[in-house]
Amino acid sequence: xxxxTKAKQKSIVNDSSLLFLKNYLNNASPTxxxxxxxxxxxxxxxxxxxxxxxxxxxxxxxVINPDEKxxxxxxxxxxxxxxxxxxxxxxxxxxxxxxxxxxxxxxxGKRVIIQGKKGLVKAVFGWPxxxxxxxxxxxxxxxxxENLFLDCGARSKKEVAALGIHIGAVATYxxxxxxxxxxxxxxxxxxxxxxxxxIAEVARLLKENKKKLPFGLYIVNAVQEEIGLRGAEMIAxxxxxxxxxxxxxTHDTTTPMINKMIEGDVACGKGPSLAYGPAVHNKLLxxxxxxAEDKKIPVQLRAVSRSTGTDTESFxxxxxxxxxxxxxxxxxxxxxxxxxxxxxxxxNTIRLIYDTLLTLTPKTKLSYF
Numbered sequence: 001x002x003x004x005t006k007a008k009q010k011s012i013v014n015d016s017s018l019l020f021l022k023n024y025l026n027n028a029s030p031t032x033x034x035x036x037x038x039x040x041x042x043x044x045x046x047x048x049x050x051x052x053x054x055x056x057x058x059x060x061x062x063v064i065n066p067d068e069k070x071x072x073x074x075x076x077x078x079x080x081x082x083x084x085x086x087x088x089x090x091x092x093x094x095x096x097x098x099x100x101x102x103x104x105x106x107x108x109g110k111r112v113i114i115q116g117k118k119g120l121v122k123a124v125f126g127w128p129x130x131x132x133x134x135x136x137x138x139x140x141x142x143x144x145x146e147n148l149f150l151d152c153g154a155r156s157k158k159e160v161a162a163l164g165i166h167i168g169a170v171a172t173y174x175x176x177x178x179x180x181x182x183x184x185x186x187x188x189x190x191x192x193x194x195x196x197x198x199i200a201e202v203a204r205l206l207k208e209n210k211k212k213l214p215f216g217l218y219i220v221n222a223v224q225e226e227i228g229l230r231g232a233e234m235i236a237x238x239x240x241x242x243x244x245x246x247x248x249x250t251h252d253t254t255t256p257m258i259n260k261m262i263e264g265d266v267a268c269g270k271g272p273s274l275a276y277g278p279a280v281h282n283k284l285l286x287x288x289x290x291x292a293e294d295k296k297i298p299v300q301l302r303a304v305s306r307s308t309g310t311d312t313e314s315f316x317x318x319x320x321x322x323x324x325x326x327x328x329x330x331x332x333x334x335x336x337x338x339x340x341x342x343x344x345x346x347x348n349t350i351r352l353i354y355d356t357l358l359t360l361t362p363k364t365k366l367s368y369f
Contacts, residue, residue, distance in 0.1 A: 009347075011347065012201060012205065012347050012350050012351065013201065013343070013346065013347065013350075017197075017200075017201060017204070020040075020044045020197070020200075021177070021193075021194075021197045022176075022177045023040060024037065024040050024041065024044075024193055024196070024197060025176060025177045025187045025188070025189055025190070025193050026176035026177055026187075027040055028080070028082075028113060028115070028172040028189075029078055029079055029080055029189070029193075030079065030080055030081070030082030030099055030100075030115075030170045030172050031079040031080070031081070031082060031099050031100045031223070031224055031225075031226045031227050032079070032099065032170075032223075032224060032227075033082075033115065033170055034058050034078045034079050034223045034224075035058055037078055037193070038054070038058055038060045038078055038221065038223075041060060041078065041196055041200065041221050042054075042060050042062070044200055045062045045200045045203055045204075045219065046062070047207070048062070048064075048200075048203040048204045048206065048207040048208075049062035049063060049064055049203055049207075049219065050063055050064050050065065050066055051063050051066050055231075055234060055235055055238060057223055057224065057230075057231060057234060058078075058223045058231070059078075059220065059221065059222045059223050059231045059232075059234065059235045060078070060220075060221045061218055061219065061220050061221075061235065061239070062203060062218075062219040063216065063217070063218055063219070064203070064206065064213060064216070064217040064219075065213055065215065065216045065217060066216055067216070068213075068214070068215050068216035069216075070214075070215040070216065070242050070362035071215065071216045071218060071239060071240065071241045071242050071243075072213075072215050072216070072217050072218070072241060072242065072243045072244075072245070072357065072360060073217075073218045073219075073220050073236075073239060073241040073243070073244040073245065073315065074199045074202060074217070074218075074219055074220070074244075074245045074247070074353055074357070075195075075199070075219075075220040075221075075222060075232065075244060075245070075246050075247070075311055075315065076192050076194075076195025076196045076198065076199050076220075076221055076222070076246075076247050076248065077192045077195065077196075077221070077222045077223070077224075077225030077226070077231065077232070077248065077311055078192075078193070078196055078221045078222065078223055078231075079100070079223050079224055079225055079226050079231070080100075080172065080188070080189035080191070080193070080226070081098075081099065081100035081101055081102040081189075081191075081226050081335055082099040082100065082102060082170045082171060082172045083096040083097070083098065083099060083102060083112070083170065083171040083172075084096060084097040084098070084099050084168060084169070084170060084171075085114065085150075085165060085166065085167055085168060085169040085170075085171065086167065087167070088157050088160050088161075088165070088167070089149075089157065090156065090157055091155060091156065092151075092152070092154035092155045092156050092157060092159055092160050093126070093149045093150070093151060094114075094123070094149060094150040094151075094152065094160065094165065095146075095148070095149050095150075096145065096148060096149075096150065096171070097145070098145060099170060099226075099227070100226030100227050101226060101335055102335065103335045103336060104143050104144060104145050104148060105142075105143055106336050106337065107125045107143055107148050108125050108126075108127035108143050108148070109124070109125060109127055110124065110125045110173055110174075110175075110337065111123075111124050111173070111174040111175075112124065112125065112150060112171040112172060112173055112174060113171065113172055113173075113174055114150070114152065114165055114169050114170070114171045115169055115170050115171070115172075116163055116164030116165045116166065116169050117164040117166060117169075118163065118164030119164065121152055121163045121164065121165055122152070122174070123150040123151060123152035123153075123171065124150065124151055125148060125149070125150060125151075126149055126150070126151040127143070150171065152165065172188070173188050173337045174188075175187065175188045175337040175338070176188060180340070183269070183342050183343040183344060184268070184340050184341070184342055184343070185340070185341055185342075185343065185346075186338050186339065186340045187337075187338075187339060188337045188338075188339065189339070190249060190331055190339035190340075190341055191248070191249045191331060191334055191335065191339055192225065192247075192248050192249055194249065194329060194341060194346065195247040195248055195249070195329070196221045197346075198247055198329075198346060198349050198350050198353065199219050199220075199221070199247060199353065200219070201350045202219070202350055202353050202354045202357070203217075203219050205350070205354050206354070206357070211358060213357065213358075214361050214362060215242075215360070215361070215362055217357065218239050218241060220232075220235055220239070222235055222311055225248075225310070225311055229310070229311050229313060229314045231311075232311035232314035232315060233314040233318070236314050236315045236318035236319065236322065237318055237319065240318075240319050241315065241322050242322065242323075242362075243284065243322065243323050243324075243360065243364075243366070244312075244315035244316070244322050244323070244324040244325075245288075245324075245325055245327060245353060245356065245357075246310055246311050246312045246315065246324060246325070246326045246327070247326075247327050247328065247329070247349060247353065248310040248311070248326065248328055248329075249328060249329055249330075249331040249334060249339075249341070250266060250273045250275075250302065250328035250329070250330055250331065251263055251266065251330070251331065251334060252266060252267055252268045252330045252331060252332045252340075253265055253266050253267070254266075254267045254268075255332055255333075264302040264303065265300075265302075266300050266302055266330050267300070267330060268330045268331070268332060268340065268341055268342040268345060269330075269342040269344055269345060270298055270300055270330070270345075271297065271298030271299045271300055271344075271345060271348050272297075272299055272300070272327050272328060272329055272330075272345060272348055272349040272352055273299070273300045273301070273302050273327075273328040273329070273330055274288060274289065274292075274299050274300070274301055274302075274325075274326070274327060274328075275301075275302055275303070275304050275308055275312075275326040275328065276301065276302070276303045276304070277303065277304035277305070277307070277308050277312075277326075278306065278307075279307070279308055279312045279313045279316040279317065279324060279326075280304075280308070280312065280316075280324065280325055280326055281316070281323035281324055281325060281366065282368075283323065283365070283366040283367070283368065284323045284324065284325045284366055285325050287356065287359060287360070287364065287366075288325055288327065288352065288356050290359075291352065291355045291356045291359050292352055295351065295352075295355050297348050297351055297352050297355070298348060299352070300330070302328075308326050310326055310328075312324050312325075312326045323366045327349060327352060327353060329341055329345050329346065329349050330342070330345055
């Protein structure tokens with residue numbers, strides 16, 4: 001009897017969309033200053049939508065079927081963690097404040113880009129050489145926000161100002177997109193630029209496959225998630241959706257120094273992660289799980305406590321309440337410059353969101369009683 005082999009599923013991500021992902025990741029969009037990235041995202045998604053709008057703080061929304069009364073949101077957040085210029089010494093060194101949950105421990109020796117009034121300025125996180133550090137041995141000084149500084153080449157406060165650097169200017173790490181062996185992508189700001197990419201790909205698939213939805217679809221790329229889910233909070237009030245599907249990153253818990261008994265068991269390459277938690281609507285989650293089962297899309301499960309820590313809460317608890325679900329992509333090394341995820345998880349997350357949309361209708365029963 002001849003041996004049969006299973007045909008490999010055609011990849012969703014093509015050369016054009018991969019180029020967009022690279023450009024989108026390599027562009028800095030710090031919290032509160034997302035506009036350049038939002039322009040890139042809107043330019044990519046415009047051919048696949050009917051209309052779009054941008055709210056006062058920069059959340060970008062592409063809309064399909066804008067005249068339909070029943071509204072479904074698919075959402076990601078556009079912003080990334082960064083640093084604020086907080087103090088400039090007479091010697092031209094720059095001290096900082098966090099903008100979002102940026103990790104101070106990875107900073108020494110990193111290159112950054114400062115967004116100054118005269119354009120982009122390169123700088124580095126300085127750190128004393130191992131030969132010269134005061135307090136060697138077990139009590140060696142550790143990096144903290146208060147002792148980290150940027151060196152942009154200036155040797156006076158006046159020279160810093162001449163470059164257009166000012167108090168309140170934002171600095172982001174310079175590292176961009178790259179590929180590793182065995183199907184992994186790495187880069188700064190995969191959290192959550194990858195989500196914006198995936199929901200844009202869903203819009204592309206709907207257009208290219210000529211699918212007609214029985215509801216209005218709002219593809220939302222929200223700002224200011226990293227400092228408290230603020231962009232989603234604002235746009236949820238404006239759209240007033242009936243259903244929301246949120247996508248973000250979650251922790252791959254298989255690397256060292258992570259306790260699975262606390263964080264659960266989730267790994268890159270094994271499919272998107274579905275969350276159980278108070279803000280996640282159980283009936284809607286059942287729909288997503290049934291789609292995954294029917295379409296043979298691998299998924300992983302995790303539990304959250306009070307909050308998912310994502311924009312899910314902003315949509316779930318908005319207005320009169322909105323059935324919401326969280327579909328996450330596993331990520332290694334979150335909030336570093338080498339955030340890592342697997343190509344297969346990107347493909348499967350896109351498929352899961354796409355097939356869920358094709359399953360939903362305004363008559364889908366989501367009532368608990």
